[in-house]
Amino acid sequence: MIPTLFRIDERNDEFEGTFTLRLCAPTGNRPAAFSPGQFNMLYAFGTGEVPISMSGSLDDDDAYVHTIRCQGLATRTIERLNKGDVIGVRGPFGRGWPLDTIAGKEVLIIAGGLGLAPLRPVIYQLLNGHHGARRVRLFYGARRPRELLYYREFERWADAIDITVTVDHADHVDRAWKGRVGVITEPLEAARISSAGTIAFLCGPEVMMRFCIHTLLKKGLPESAIYLSMERNMKCATGLCGHCQWGPNFVCKDGPVFCYGSVRSWFNLRAL
Amino acid sequence: MQKFLLQADDLDVLIQVIAREGHRLIGPTLRDGAIVYDDIHSVSDLPRDWTDDQEKGRYRLRKRGDGAYFGYAAGPHSWKQFLQLPRRPVWRAERDANGVQIIAIEEMAPRLAFMGVRSCELHAIAIQDRVFLEGPFRNDDYDKRRQPLLLIAVNCTAPAATCFCTSMNTGPEVTLPADLTMTEVMDGDAHYFLIDAGTGRGEHILKQLPLTPAQARQQALAQKSIQHAAEQMEQGPRSFDSSDVKDLLYRNYESPEWELVADRCLSCANCTMACPTCFCSTVEDTTDLTGENAERWERWDSCFTADFSYITGGAVRADTRSRYRQWMTHKLATWHDQFDSSGCVGCGRCIAWCPVGIDLTEELLRIREMENQ
Numbered sequence: 001m002i003p004t005l006f007r008i009d010e011r012n013d014e015f016e017g018t019f020t021l022r023l024c025a026p027t028g029n030r031p032a033a034f035s036p037g038q039f040n041m042l043y044a045f046g047t048g049e050v051p052i053s054m055s056g057s058l059d060d061d062d063a064y065v066h067t068i069r070c071q072g073l074a075t076r077t078i079e080r081l082n083k084g085d086v087i088g089v090r091g092p093f094g095r096g097w098p099l100d101t102i103a104g105k106e107v108l109i110i111a112g113g114l115g116l117a118p119l120r121p122v123i124y125q126l127l128n129g130h131h132g133a134r135r136v137r138l139f140y141g142a143r144r145p146r147e148l149l150y151y152r153e154f155e156r157w158a159d160a161i162d163i164t165v166t167v168d169h170a171d172h173v174d175r176a177w178k179g180r181v182g183v184i185t186e187p188l189e190a191a192r193i194s195s196a197g198t199i200a201f202l203c204g205p206e207v208m209m210r211f212c213i214h215t216l217l218k219k220g221l222p223e224s225a226i227y228l229s230m231e232r233n234m235k236c237a238t239g240l241c242g243h244c245q246w247g248p249n250f251v252c253k254d255g256p257v258f259c260y261g262s263v264r265s266w267f268n269l270r271a272l
Numbered sequence: 273m274q275k276f277l278l279q280a281d282d283l284d285v286l287i288q289v290i291a292r293e294g295h296r297l298i299g300p301t302l303r304d305g306a307i308v309y310d311d312i313h314s315v316s317d318l319p320r321d322w323t324d325d326q327e328k329g330r331y332r333l334r335k336r337g338d339g340a341y342f343g344y345a346a347g348p349h350s351w352k353q354f355l356q357l358p359r360r361p362v363w364r365a366e367r368d369a370n371g372v373q374i375i376a377i378e379e380m381a382p383r384l385a386f387m388g389v390r391s392c393e394l395h396a397i398a399i400q401d402r403v404f405l406e407g408p409f410r411n412d413d414y415d416k417r418r419q420p421l422l423l424i425a426v427n428c429t430a431p432a433a434t435c436f437c438t439s440m441n442t443g444p445e446v447t448l449p450a451d452l453t454m455t456e457v458m459d460g461d462a463h464y465f466l467i468d469a470g471t472g473r474g475e476h477i478l479k480q481l482p483l484t485p486a487q488a489r490q491q492a493l494a495q496k497s498i499q500h501a502a503e504q505m506e507q508g509p510r511s512f513d514s515s516d517v518k519d520l521l522y523r524n525y526e527s528p529e530w531e532l533v534a535d536r537c538l539s540c541a542n543c544t545m546a547c548p549t550c551f552c553s554t555v556e557d558t559t560d561l562t563g564e565n566a567e568r569w570e571r572w573d574s575c576f577t578a579d580f581s582y583i584t585g586g587a588v589r590a591d592t593r594s595r596y597r598q599w600m601t602h603k604l605a606t607w608h609d610q611f612d613s614s615g616c617v618g619c620g621r622c623i624a625w626c627p628v629g630i631d632l633t634e635e636l637l638r639i640r641e642m643e644n645q
Contacts, residue, residue: 002362005374045365045559049555069584231583231584232588236553240404240553245598247606248609248610271589271591272525272588272598
């Protein structure tokens with residue numbers, strides 16, 4: 001499967017080392033539709049491919065939007081690209097968030113760091129009143145105030161979503177920060193969450209998800225109402241290269257979004 | 273199925289017929305002190321009268337003294353190298369004034385024929401078929417090599433000490449479909465093959481051979497030598513009951529055994545390269561010196577390398593303990609959930625070709641013992 005060439009239509013720097021690209025399909029073609037939680041493989045000329053979640057709105061169906069953090073050779077090469085440059089795209093791949101199950105429920109969106117990116121398409125859907133959620137709350141933790149992703153959008157989101165934000169550290173550079181400092185489990189612990197009719201979507205570092213799930217279970221949320229997005233090394237994204245195996249699961253085709261109830265025994269094993 | 277007799281002196285006729293039918297014939301041949309799979313042009317390429325002694329971390333050839341053509345067990349090669357190439361180009365990309373172009377590299381697949389495929393190896397090919405052809409995405413390169421493949425199976429009558437196909441229910445008798453199935457029989461001064469066709473293509477080849485009908489006595493002799501091979505393995509130290517292995521390993525992700533095996537395992541990946549079912553691959557992206565021409569290559573990969581599980585922040589499986597555990601539990605346990613069978617066919621290659629002599633059947637036994645302690 002070879003990549004299709006997309007053109008970078010828009011580029012926004014989120015903060016140091018993290019940026020968002022809007023990619024348009026070649027000459028007016030509409031890219032294949034995606035579900036929130038799915039990902040694309042992005043190919044940087046000559047350096048490699050990386051799996052990156054969809055982070056744009058389903059309504060923006062002329063393009064794919066991806067938020068990327070500079071980590072390795074491929075993402076550093078992508079970072080050097082500008083508006084008008086081309087990039088290879090394969091996808092969309094994987095299974096996304098179970099949006100068809102949230103009608104009448106309260107949705108808890110729990111994200112850490114860049115983990116907000118694969119959840120932003122969900123937030124956009126909910127802001128537009130799709131899927132009939134009863135209430136939406138966002139719990140978001142970032143390392144520092146200057147690393148809060150999509151922070152400029154929060155004001156608009158706050159009309160429809162209760163947002164709780166916390167940062168791990170706020171040093172002298174962030175003197176203006178008047179918000180919460182600490183881990184996200186603290187406000188989650190303090191929140192009143194009804195064990196029935198609530199569904200939780202989590203994405204972030206594994207350790208953060210581990211503690212949040214622990215908190216949710218303590219509050220009586222059933223395992224079947226907790227969904228999480230997993231990250232593993234991926235080369236093919238089609239279940240053939242073997243890299244993303246996680247117990248019996250292939251994260252690329254069985255995930256990246258899993259129901260905690262079905263993967264609990266794997267999630268609790270280290271170095272799997 | 274009606275069985276026929278092909279005299280050993282006429283084996284070359286079969287080889288020539290297969291070539292005439294337009295196949296590139298691959299089979300066992302002698303190279304660098306091992307029986308490996310390579311091109312076969314005539315009967316003289318076969319490892320006649322050679323067999324192998326195998327043990328943990330050991331593989332040695334010796335003469336049999338009876339002139340058998342297929343009197344050996346699994347060697348360092350498996351057939352997977354011809355179906356899932358160890359290295360292959362996937363695409364090339366060019367950058368010029370008009371932009372970037374990505375072009376798939378489609379290589380012509382030869383019409384292969386494999387001669388001397390053992391029952392365990394037919395199972396291994398069937399396992400890779402399920403991995404590459406039956407998922408939501410197909411491996412097209414594998415598919416185009418696999419489709420025209422002609423399979424000439426030979427029943428195993430010479431298992432090595434490392435073999436345990438009877439424990440994995442994959443041999444020694446050929447039970448999966450093959451185009452032709454043969455059994456080599458040394459019958460006093462007579463030396464012949466029992467042969468039968470399993471497909472129309474096989475029938476078509478049979479018709480071109482100098483055959484005689486097989487008599488009951490000859491069929492019984494062939495059956496006896498297969499039976500003897502089965503008994504040899506069943507009575508050997510590597511025989512075990514595999515029926516509960518999946519559950520055993522699912523219960524023992526935290527067994528102290530993983531630390532013990534990690535003390536010896538070099539994480540060298542030999543077992544995964546020699547294994548006929550290990551299918552993992554990676555890709556390499558490169559450019560030429562101008563930076564205007566890029567290529568993507570696919571190559572075999574192994575879950576024993578540090579890169580294999582690398583994500584932001586480091587390798588998920590940072591130590592040998594977690595890598596050996598991944599390999600063995602994948603092969604014997606999670607494979608069942610992924611592809612409805614074990615990933616192990618009991619060929620013993622991982623035992624013979626482990627440089628420090630780690631024996632999968634022993635490690636399994638130790639997990640069981642430690643669980644019961």
